[in-house]
Amino acid sequence: MPATWWLANRHLALFMVRELTCVFVAGYAVFLMILLFRFGQGREAFHQFFEGLRSPASILLHLITLAFVGYHSVTSFNAAPVLMIVWRGEEKVAPNLIVGANYALWLIVSVLVLAAALWLPV
Amino acid sequence: MAKGPETVTLEVFRYHHEKDEQPYFQTYQVPFRGDWVVLDALNHIKDTEDGTLTYRWSCRMGVCGSCGMMVNGEPKLTCAAFLKDYYPNPIRVEPLNNFPVLRDLVINLDDFMHKLKELKTWLVPKEEKPVEQGEYLQTPEQLARYKQYSMCINCMLCYAACPVYGLEPKFLGPAAIALAQRYNLDSRDGAKAERAETVSSSEGIWECTFIGECSRVCPKNVDPAGAIQQAKVINTQDWWKSVLMPWGTK
Numbered sequence: 001m002p003a004t005w006w007l008a009n010r011h012l013a014l015f016m017v018r019e020l021t022c023v024f025v026a027g028y029a030v031f032l033m034i035l036l037f038r039f040g041q042g043r044e045a046f047h048q049f050f051e052g053l054r055s056p057a058s059i060l061l062h063l064i065t066l067a068f069v070g071y072h073s074v075t076s077f078n079a080a081p082v083l084m085i086v087w088r089g090e091e092k093v094a095p096n097l098i099v100g101a102n103y104a105l106w107l108i109v110s111v112l113v114l115a116a117a118l119w120l121p122v
Numbered sequence: 123m124a125k126g127p128e129t130v131t132l133e134v135f136r137y138h139h140e141k142d143e144q145p146y147f148q149t150y151q152v153p154f155r156g157d158w159v160v161l162d163a164l165n166h167i168k169d170t171e172d173g174t175l176t177y178r179w180s181c182r183m184g185v186c187g188s189c190g191m192m193v194n195g196e197p198k199l200t201c202a203a204f205l206k207d208y209y210p211n212p213i214r215v216e217p218l219n220n221f222p223v224l225r226d227l228v229i230n231l232d233d234f235m236h237k238l239k240e241l242k243t244w245l246v247p248k249e250e251k252p253v254e255q256g257e258y259l260q261t262p263e264q265l266a267r268y269k270q271y272s273m274c275i276n277c278m279l280c281y282a283a284c285p286v287y288g289l290e291p292k293f294l295g296p297a298a299i300a301l302a303q304r305y306n307l308d309s310r311d312g313a314k315a316e317r318a319e320t321v322s323s324s325e326g327i328w329e330c331t332f333i334g335e336c337s338r339v340c341p342k343n344v345d346p347a348g349a350i351q352q353a354k355v356i357n358t359q360d361w362w363k364s365v366l367m368p369w370g371t372k
Binding site for chain 1: 196256262263264266268285289291304331332333334335338345347348351352355
């Protein structure tokens, strides 16, 4: 098989895009760890780090990462019914409900994190 | 002036190991009829034009799994690929990807057969019952658990579509694993532990990267990708149980 096997059709190309999004997901996890580390080093160190994040390059990278992580999340949630099968007698619970439950949980956790960020004293 | 009969062009892969150094494509003009499928076109060629064209087919209604071929680069049952979906463009017919070619459109499927045996894709009763004790009973709910995976007709379109199988021929593959899952989920079966080592081997479920092409091309909606991912979940749960509760009965 040629190394360009993934260009054979649209589905394979989108699969490779999805695989690439994992780099950005892992990269952002590393970024968060660095953020926490700098926060632990004191106010001055964190302030310097934070100022660096305001640069156009950093903002652009964050926007690209947001797009890729968003695509990763949406495709993962849409694939959830494949893994999470819930039986009700002879019928499977509708896949839309499984996908919806994942989105609902994502929304709830996001609201809780945002609330904590806004209201907890720093 | 009367319009001549409409025709469609078929470009068919040809290869005979005793005569040809390399495969080549032979072009045929076949009458276009709205109710004809690619298999009808191949049969027309063999009947009227070129009796040497070699291919497998049987039921011509999508239940035997014999007539799988690549049609314009997509794995298809040729008995289910209508000429009108391609007309007036030419139709390229090739043997299924990822299998050695025996002759023309016929592939060697020994590897698949071997993998079915490796995975023990047959019912191994949990308890042997003599005939006098009657049938093995099963509720509709128990049947529903595995019914979808029992729809597999072993057509191997999923193997032709799977890039992992193309890159790593040792991969057990979508249909074989889906069939193993069909028996593992069958309430009458007792060989899940016997199959587990092969299913969870590096050539088994963990070789799959959930590309999903297998399920997309499956003509019977078996969803082998789903079967493999569910097998990963079950296998992981079983592993944790064996680590955290090693005293549990198998």
